[in-house]
Amino acid sequence: MGIRYTGPYAQQVDDHEGHAARKLADGTVSAGWTEETSSLQGFVASCSCGWRGDGEHPATEAGREGAEGQWSTEHLGPLIEAARATWDSWPEELVGLARYVRDRVQAQDAAEALRVLDQMVADVDYRRRTVTLLAAQQEPPA
């Protein structure tokens, strides 16, 4: 029932599902859906990871959308930004790992070299998926 981001960095922000949590008259905030609406006080932006937005939105449809918008702007946005920022240090990390693999091979520690190579392959594969999605977004409209 929550909102999930499905863009290019979806894999990195996989465990975040946004909700307009319901704040009840007694002050409790319920992330789950209940039929009971009589004591609904308002909506609070919240996430499946435990994040909660500051403030409260009115107990209306617009308020619900406001809470979801707050989740997207204040929580999801920075997560996507952080995922995007991992590109900055990526080339140096990859070079560092490649040097380590070379050293392990030269030291005849093939098992360790293989373990790190597998990590590198998984990382490159994962970034390839992200870039594939970015390429699809950047295609000119047909």
Ligand SMILES: [Zn+2]
């Ligand atoms: Zn979250």
